[in-house]
Amino acid sequence: MRKMMEWIRRNRKFIYFVVFFFLLVILIQTINNIVINARLAANSYVSTGHFPAYPQADLKNKTKEQIARIKRGEFLVKAGDCIACHTLTTGSGARAAFTGGLPMQTPFGVIYSPNITPDKETGIGNWTDDQFITAMREGVSPQGFYYYPAFPYLYFNKITTPDLLAIKAYLDAIPAVRQENRKNDMIWPFNWRFLQLGWRILFFYPQRSGPYQTDPARSAAWNEGAYLVQGPGHCAMCHTPSYYLLSPAVSLGAPIKKYDLTGANIEGYLAPNITKSNLGGIPDNQLLDIFTQYRLLGGSPIQGPMYEAIHDSLIQLPTQSLLSMLQYLKTVESELPPPSGIRATDLGKSIYNNYCSACHEAGIGGAPRFGDTTTWNTLAKSGMQKLYAIAINGGGNMPAKGTCITCNNFEIELAVDYIVSASGQKQEDYTAQEPVPLSGAQIYQAHCSRCHDNTQTTAPQLGDRKAWQPIEANGFLQTYQNIVTGKKGHPDHGGCTKCTDKEIIAALKYMMQKGSTNKNYDLW
Structure with missing residues (x-):
């Protein structure tokens, strides 16, 4: 022993170096694992298009009071979208509703959702009421270990005790299914659950x-909406920026409360700002279409995790509950977060995937297809500023900002840059060139068609020769002056304030030629 201690004293610098080296290797390996898992988590959402059906609750031999409690629990389970996380719907391993097994990729590893059917061996059939309440409200299992915050107990903490018991009553009334739970695959040291204590102390x-x-100062409807949004619905889990380590990609699953509901990036998709600043001026009936018709403002289809949330949760709720949620959301005033720290290319791609791809992937409504080199090169050569203006203000069948009501102008420009770059050229290649004027037909399609291809307006329709006769009689020059000065019902410069005089003339020549019987405006 003495010799060993003496050897240690003589070689302690070497020992320190070896220990330091091994700790450094472990640290580097852990960071590398986090980075790999963060990249996987950023684009982990996969939709199979298959959605589980809600199982029927057994109401036999139940009293009216018990049935009412089960029905209330069913409503809350649907409001919480529990079925989405607690049901595996992909591949050959697809399971029955609420039997768990869904892999949730996080920067710290993979968490598998548990079976929450009333099976006594693999589900929650043996849980007492107190154990269920503790799990939901405090995030502590019946065995005493901490749940990871992928389980939204941070929000379920808002649910009242009677409602928690109602949820348990519903889950106890659905069919029990024996389905073994899969062990989580967390990277070291995050597989040590006691480390959750540090997270809990902080958040x-x-x-x-x-x-x-x-809130006694608010109406019953407002309070219902606030309760559903803050508690069962846990909307902030996706729609609020989270604290993170070094990069937003390494989310800690802890919402930054001062930015409540101002939008975030989730699984490669943008969860938009749903506070008063964005929803306040939008009629409820249009917002209800998002919840019930699977479409964004402007008509583009919903994609990504929100489609699933609508199918499994929001569309299942009574209209009055949805209106209550909207009433509350329209009063939420939060501080807006600083500009996103993610790379500009990633942000542009994310906006494209969320809002632009629905039309530009398939060329719906005449939208130029993503990656169509010839078309996008022609458009980009007309000048990036004009492309930006069309994307921001709208034109023809293009809705303003591509329906991204929460995007600022800079973010829309990033999306345009991303689309243009897919044509095989760098955006700088176009800004360095002298802009190539667009043709009259292209200017028309981008700026004039919204009125002149819309029978709901009083504007003469393209090709309607009878409607264009009095305009022809008025003369080309006078019509041009009416356009640029905003007279005779025209918006200023025909709605294209960035168009040159040559481009406005080209668009007018195109329209008048279509409406003329015997004149050649190409010679004008």
Whole structure:
């Protein structure tokens, strides 16, 4: 022993170096694992198009009070979209509803959702009411270990005790299914659950945050909406920026409360700002279409995780509950976060995937196809500023900002840059060139067609010779002056304030030629 201690004293610098080296290797390996998992998590959403059906609750031999509680629990389970996370729908391993097994990729590894059917061996059939309440409100299992915050107990903490018992009553009434739970695959050291204590000290104070307290100064509908958004619906889990390590890609699953509901990036998709600043001026009936018709403002189809949330949750709720949620959301005033720290190319790609791809992937409504080198090169050569203006302000069948009501102008420009870059040229290649004027037909399609191809307006329709006769009689020059000065019902410069005089003339020549019987405006 003495010799060993003496050897240690003589070689302690070497020992320190070896220990330091091994710790450094472990640290580098851990960081590398986090980076790999973060990249996987950023684009982990996969939709099979298959959605599980809600199982029928067994109401036999139940009293009216018990049935009412089960029905309330069913409503809350649907509001919480529990079926989405607790059901595996992909591949040959697809399972029955609520039997778990869904892999949730995080920067720290993969979490598999558990079976929450009333099976006594693999589900929650043996849980007491107190154990269920503790799990939902405090994030602690019946075995005493901490749940990872992928389970939204941070929000379920808002649910009242009677409602928690109603949820349990519903889950106890659905068919019990024996389905073994899969072990989580977390990277070291995050597989040590006790480390969750540090996260909880920083971000979770169950006694302070819940359950929800009714605001007596607000209406019953507003309070219902606030309760559903803050609690069962856990909307902030996707729509609020999270604290992170070094990069937003390494999310800690802890919402930054001052930015409540101002939008975030989730699984490669943008969850938009749903506060008063964006929803306040939009009629409820248009917002209801998002919840019930699977379409964005402007008509583009919903994609990504929100489609699933609508199918499994929002469309299942009564219209009055949806209106209550909208009433609350339209009063939420939060500080807006600083510009996103993710790379500009990634942000442009994300906006394209969320809002532009629905039309530009398939060329719907005449939209130039993504990656169509010839078309996009022609458009880009007309000048990037004009492309930006069309994307921001809209034109023809193109809705303003591609229906991304939460995007600022700079973010729309990034999306345009991303689309243009897919044509095989760098955006700088175009800005360095002298812009090539667009043809009259292209200017028309981008700026004039919204009125002149729309029978709901009083504008003369393209090719309607009878409607264009009095305009022809008025003369080309006078018509041109009316356009650039905003007279006779025209918007200023025909709605294209960035168009040159030559381009406006080209568009007018194109329209008048289509409406003329015997004149050649190409000679004008």
